[in-house]
Amino acid sequence: MKDIIKITLSLTGVCIGAAVILGLVFTQTEAARKHIEEKQKEETIQGLLGFGPGKEKSSDLKIHPVHRYILTGTEAGTQLGYVVPTKEGKFAMVCVDLSGKPMKVIPIEANPTEMAEAGSRDAAVSKAMPKAVHAQYAESFYVADSGGKRLGYVLPGITQGFKTFVKMMVSIDPKFTVTGVAITESEEDPGLGAEIQQDYFRNQFIGKTVDMLKSLVVVKKPLPADYLNVLEPAKAAKLPAEQVKEIKKEHVKDNIYALTGATISSRAVTRGVKDTVKKFTYRFDILKKAVEQEKVQVAF
């Protein structure tokens, strides 16, 4: 009996000690980690839009985030709310019901720095809502404009990978053709599933239109050697630009070639890209209609 008490106390002590150390480390590093992650996200978005080292972003590039909230407890049941920036530098929540019918527009009192940070944004949104309504943040997508011209959209996506979730970002042009895919978070096996982060896999999605995505599947065939050469930017730079263009054009209608030993991960990413673009085209259509009908002066 005495032994059991001793063992229990001893194990509890070990756990508490470990928990205290972990807690201390967490409080010390959390803020810095979040800051770095935000910066990384920004860089990923700009990278997908074609900016980065060697190609500085133009000064008239504007990236407008649109946040999607799920509103529960409204008089019309569950609704979706899109937080959009308006022309006057303010923000508005455009509400639509589940069938896509535009509901009302609620202005949100907040400045851009408050809206950029997740915690203060949630607070500002719930303050603007009627008391009974509960707003739950879902996700954000980004609209990129350059000098008054639409550059494209960057969408976050999530899919079930081989082990846990694979988080990604997909960039598409105004016609909804894929222009880039980036894997932001995954825990696939190194050497096998983790190859989804490699250029030669991700770049296979570039140029796929909405129609092509609909019937896109993963095939278990080896990647053609000439295609592989143009998918790696380092190798493509050595080839003449004309030839690169031609090979890309020839293969743009190909299905996705599965990674050796990681068919499940390859399928997961393909499914993720397809779903992300499909959902976005549907949602963006509804949002566009709602914005036009309610005459919201959106900034994009």
Add this chain to the structure above:
Amino acid sequence: MNRNVKLLWNGLIPENPIFRLALSMCPAVAVTTSVKNGLMLGLAVIFVQVFSSCTVAIFRGFIHPRIRIPAYVIVIALWVSVIDMVLPVINYSVYKEVALFVKLIVVFAIIISRLELFASKEPLIPSFFDGLGMGVGFLFGLVVIGSIRELSGTGMLYGHDILGFKPLLVMILPAGGFFVIGFIMALFNYVEYKLTGKMPASGGGH
């Protein structure tokens, strides 16, 4: 020879975790498709092994013998989590490379076996050198396997094209891992047989 140097050498060759003790074979097969993967995992293991060995060596008097295994697991998980949280703040680009490997380490047999066999009985200094030796030995094994597999499987070494063609694609598939580890293990046993004249005892295996 100084005992600490002996301990370091012991982990590297005579009791190499992969080729002699046959511990942590799963990552040794799964991760070593390239030198870089092997190197990153090896570095992460050195850190966790050294920190865990030192922690257990310091607190070995306080840990009740009947709960030592759960206590060791908590110690290993603690250090893995700490590295996982501190590393992105120190250097994010390095973290992005090793994040996958760091999270794998909690369940490695080699770490808990060194805590059980060595650090729980010895003071801090020898435990440190034993942990370091085992970590370096593991890194050495992974890099050797990784370089053989990468060179024969993809014709590259650390991402640089050496051969220009792919001699044996099977080497970067899981089957290749078993081949390479088996052959190197046989080589180790052969050398031991030649040196001592005794048949080597079979390894553990986890």
